[in-house]
Amino acid sequence: MAMSDLGDQVKSARFSEPDAPWVMRTYSGHSSAKASNQLYRLNLEKGQTGLSIAFDLPTQIGFDPDDFQARGEVGKVGVPIVHLGDIEELFDGIPIEKMNTSMTINATAAWLLGLYIALARKRGLDERVLSGTTQNDIIKEYLSRGTFIFPPEASKRLIVDTITYTVGRVPKWNPINICSYHLQEAGATPVQEVAYALATAVGVLDAVKESKRIPESEFPLVVGRISFFVNAGIRFIEENAKMRAFNVMWDQICQERYQVTDEKLRRFRYGVQVNSLGLTEQQPENNVPRIVLESLGVLLSRDARARALQLPAWNEALGLPRPWDQQWSLRIQQILALETDLLDYPDIFEGSIVMDSLVKEIVQGATVELEEILSAGGVFSFIDELKSRLVRSQSERTSKIEKGELAVVGVNRFVNTEPSPLSESKLGTHLVIDPKVEAEMVEATKAWRLKRNSGEVEDKLDALKAAAKSDDNLMEATIQLALVGGTTGEWARALREVFGEYRAPTGVSGGFGQREAILRDLASSARSLDGGPPRLLVAKPGLDGHSNGAEQIAVAARDAGFEVIYQGIRLTPHQIAVAARDEDVDLVGISILSGSHLELVPQIIAELAEQGSEALVVVGGIIPEADQKVLIEAGVARIYTPKDYEISQIMHDLLELTVRQRAQISNV
Numbered sequence: 112m113a114m115s116d117l118g119d120q121v122k123s124a125r126f127s128e129p130d131a132p133w134v135m136r137t138y139s140g141h142s143s144a145k146a147s148n149q150l151y152r153l154n155l156e157k158g159q160t161g162l163s164i165a166f167d168l169p170t171q172i173g174f175d176p177d178d179f180q181a182r183g184e185v186g187k188v189g190v191p192i193v194h195l196g197d198i199e200e201l202f203d204g205i206p207i208e209k210m211n212t213s214m215t216i217n218a219t220a221a222w223l224l225g226l227y228i229a230l231a232r233k234r235g236l237d238e239r240v241l242s243g244t245t246q247n248d249i250i251k252e253y254l255s256r257g258t259f260i261f262p263p264e265a266s267k268r269l270i271v272d273t274i275t276y277t278v279g280r281v282p283k284w285n286p287i288n289i290c291s292y293h294l295q296e297a298g299a300t301p302v303q304e305v306a307y308a309l310a311t312a313v314g315v316l317d318a319v320k321e322s323k324r325i326p327e328s329e330f331p332l333v334v335g336r337i338s339f340f341v342n343a344g345i346r347f348i349e350e351n352a353k354m355r356a357f358n359v360m361w362d363q364i365c366q367e368r369y370q371v372t373d374e375k376l377r378r379f380r381y382g383v384q385v386n387s388l389g390l391t392e393q394q395p396e397n398n399v400p401r402i403v404l405e406s407l408g409v410l411l412s413r414d415a416r417a418r419a420l421q422l423p424a425w426n427e428a429l430g431l432p433r434p435w436d437q438q439w440s441l442r443i444q445q446i447l448a449l450e451t452d453l454l455d456y457p458d459i460f461e462g463s464i465v466m467d468s469l470v471k472e473i474v475q476g477a478t479v480e481l482e483e484i485l486s487a488g489g490v491f492s493f494i495d496e497l498k499s500r501l502v503r504s505q506s507e508r509t510s511k512i513e514k515g516e517l518a519v520v521g522v523n524r525f526v527n528t529e530p531s532p533l534s535e536s537k538l539g540t541h542l543v544i545d546p547k548v549e550a551e552m553v554e555a556t557k558a559w560r561l562k563r564n565s566g567e568v569e570d571k572l573d574a575l576k577a578a579a580k581s582d583d584n585l586m587e588a589t590i591q592l593a594l595v596g597g598t599t600g601e602w603a604r605a606l607r608e609v610f611g612e613y614r615a616p617t618g619v620s621g622g623f624g625q626r627e628a629i630l631r632d633l634a635s636s637a638r639s640l641d642g643g644p645p646r647l648l649v650a651k652p653g654l655d656g657h658s659n660g661a662e663q664i665a666v667a668a669r670d671a672g673f674e675v676i677y678q679g680i681r682l683t684p685h686q687i688a689v690a691a692r693d694e695d696v697d698l699v700g701i702s703i704l705s706g707s708h709l710e711l712v713p714q715i716i717a718e719l720a721e722q723g724s725e726a727l728v729v730v731g732g733i734i735p736e737a738d739q740k741v742l743i744e745a746g747v748a749r750i751y752t753p754k755d756y757e758i759s760q761i762m763h764d765l766l767e768l769t770v771r772q773r774a775q776i777s778n779v
Contacts, residue, residue: 144192161211168188207234221247241283312364389405393754399439406444421440512756513626563595576606644674647674649664664702667761684717
């Protein structure tokens with residue numbers, strides 16, 4: 112071949128015009144609607160092209176700020192949204208008819224969508240112009256993240272209602288964003304992530320079909336509105352193969368199961384946040400190259416490229432990111448889109464033997480898992496088993512890190528480091544929410560209730576409950592409640608009365624043997640203790656549902672010969688103290704990742720004293736050094752943060768604490 116011919120071929124491989132960039136977002140919101148609005152407008156001015164709203168835990172789980180179960184949680188991990196006035200303030204000066212808005216909301220998704228539609232109506236907008244996404248994936252909440260309220264059947268009904276309402280009346284809206292992101296955070300392998308996400312999509316679409324609310328001729332439009340939200344880890348070649356496998360399998364499902372002939376409606380549409388679980392407290396500056404490389408897993412391949420991307424900040428293992436931290440992550444996206452040649456070429460993996468083989472391997476494995484789930488009655492019937500599998504996978508992963516089989520730079524390799532100007536800056540390392548925020552929100556909520564027409568609210572709540580007891584779509588009743596000033600807590604309370612509440616499986620049925628070899632001698636010592644093995648109560652107070660750490664401690668402790676009591680998430684300090692008393696435990700292990708440790712841990716210590724329990728308290732979570740000193744002074748015996756990745760060493764510490772505490776009690 113002549114060099115000129117080769118040059119012509121290479122030249123033709125480049126697009127005459129680059130592809131348009133993906134939608135660029137940052138996942139943000141905190142303190143109040145007003146503070147978050149200022150942050151959103153600032154980010155949009157910096158070149159962000161879409162909004163991704165983080166809600167606080169009370170909003171996600173259906174509590175108003177003045178509810179006792181919301182104490183210590185208001186405005187911590189996202190923005191508190193209580194009523195229509197908050198939504199108006201959140202989007203003040205932002206033209207929602209021109210905006211693509213993503214809401215990371217699940218159990219209360221119908222309510223937040225109802226508020227957004229109510230806002231559009233108040234502004235005189237046709238709701239058909241609204242564009243965006245409600246995550247609305249309750250399965251991954253049961254399996255990994257924990258912000259669920261209602262039982263599976265009731266939750267499925269709410270999802271079906273939002274889908275069937277929006278397809279006809281808000282056609283640009285993605286009513287559900289099947290979210291495999293948190294499945295990977297909970298330990299899912301690429302095969303499991305693909306299989307479980309697609310099983311959820313099938314479960315939802317089958318439920319819509321069974322509702323008979325959508326004519327057969329229009330059902331492909333429902334399929335076309337399904338979107339996905341995916342995780343991208345550091346193994347970016349494997350992640351790229353995973354996304355190609357998603358494309359292959361989704362296209363097949365759309366054609367064969369749902370007879371969708373329009374190729375556009377079969378498109379696998381997905382957004383991404385890259386992996387936050389892999390971000391490290393140790394040498395946090397290493398997180399920046401991790402974030403860039405993880406982005407490549409969903410950007411390199413044109414045929415499987417993400418339609419929207421949001422990146423975590425370098426300091427998320429330390430605390431909440433500040434505006435500058437989020438700006439850095441936005442700049443990463445802009446550099447990739449505008450300075451590199453990522454968007455200039457067709458798919459660079461087309462024809463790759465290695466990539467094709469890896470895609471085939473993931474497709475085959477995921478197909479086996481998916482068929483097993485469907486043959487067992489579908490994902491809504493298989494929650495307990497899937498939860499157990501994720502706990503097992505996470506145990507395998509953390510054990511490999513602990514043994515050094517899975518390298519993490521700065522954690523189990525190359526741990527020596529120079530002082531970091533980022534971590535030791537006088538400006539601090541992360542955002543700290545002013546404690547006054549919660550008190551202000553409580554008073555604002557009470558004031559809102561006083562100025563509205565309470566009779567109208569009661570009428571609309573009665574209408575909502577009546578709709579819930581019937582087969583009526585709940586969306587219009589939800590919107591009407593929003594328009595008269597109903598609150599998040601009132602909406603959720605009304606549906607709790609009708610549907611009840613749900614306790615999801617913990618996935619912890621005993622040790623899975625991942626650390627049996629490491630902990631064999633320790634287990635022997637634990638079982639031979641005078642008074643029997645150490646008794647450990649693992650507890651998650653407050654509304655934080657990120658239970659991966661608590662589950663791994665529970666599993667490892669059982670492998671270490673401990674007797675373990677773990678009752679799941681969202682326990683009150685009083686419930687924890689009563690359980691510690693009734694189970695006569697030596698240790699209470701508290702797991703908190705929401706930033707509410709200063710409020711909740713002292714309450715637990717006080718409640719333990721009230722119940723007469725002499726159990727020692729140990730705490731794990733994202734806890735800044737200054738807060739650690741406060742907790743130690745309050746009586747906490749040990750504190751573990753993400754840098755304490757050697758779970759076997761934690762087990763040794765807990766055994767030592769038990770021996771010391773029993774000796775002290777016997778000498779009194």
